[in-house]
Amino acid sequence: MLLEVKGLCVNYGRIEAIRDISFTVEEGEIVTLIGANGAGKTTTMKTVSGLRPVRAGSVVFNGQDITHLPSHERPVLGISQSPEGRGCFVGMTVMENLDMGTYARPDRKSKAVKDDLERVFELFPRLKERSNQAAGSMSGGEQQMLAMGRALMAKPKLLLLDEPSMGLAPKLIQQIFDIVTEINSQGTTVLLVEQNAAQALKRSHRAYILETGEIVREGTGKDLADDPAVKAAYLGGDV
Structure with missing residues (x-):
């Protein structure tokens, strides 16, 4: 269990x-x-x-x-959470937000983190396109993707x-649920x-x-x- x-x-x-x-x-x-x-x-x-x-x-x-x-x-x-309301760090870039997801990982400087980042970008291609953009300037859907991507960077x-x-x-709701299913698979x-x-x-x-x-x-x-x-x-x- x-x-x-x-x-x-x-x-x-x-x-x-x-x-x-x-x-x-x-x-x-x-x-x-x-x-x-x-x-x-x-x-x-x-x-x-x-x-x-x-x-x-x-x-x-x-x-x-x-x-x-x-x-x-x-x-x-x-245990990693994507909270209600997304909770993105609005003044930070997409990459900085994703990096925050790794703070508890003992291997945060390893190749495994780079592999997990690539996985997040495969799940959410929009995040790769916007990697240097401030989170606060993105749409609600993009911020939801970022919140989920940040949670995944903790390798939960x-x-x-x-x-x-x-x-x-x-x-976009359909897309988010498709991604949830893929994350689980x-x-x-x-x-x-x-x-x-x-x-x-x-x-x-x-x-x-x-x-x-x-x-x-x-x-x-x-x-x-x-x-x-x-x-x-x-x-x-x-x-």
Whole structure:
């Protein structure tokens, strides 16, 4: 088991954002968390990456309990996040942003990093074209590609993708999901938070549905996509 979350509870002050949730991600999977705004999806991601403290429960990654491990130490273990809102360093160039993704790598001066950069450029040719351009001057779609590319430069065992399609045009959304599938096929395990449930379930091995901080349903991507209740609530009646 690559990631195992057990009985996780997270608060914002007195507000319970996540209540006793448990889920797993196995190596090689795409696992998606879907749910309405405020369901606790992003809080879950931030907790896995160490950005939110845990009130109760545990997070175990690759056999190691990381529940209270500082966030800056988690990339060293193999967890990397492309955050909601992209979080690009807007005053830095594309190349500088990508280089920031390597900061935790012990081999950051090696040929392996150059190979990973080439892989990122193959996945996102636009980034190679704009390598010397300031991130803040690029479109939303290009910044999303940059956020994902930067996360990949950490060479993660587990890639956390939080709302990668948010605010993008339909054609670009399809492209982003194609790239997510390709990243996974190349061997990277993906935990995905996504409001575009139709696309997410189509690409996922398994998925969990969150409502008001609790997991209310789980299953394979196909089973949930075919479920009439899920279709009505999240898929506009159809996939």
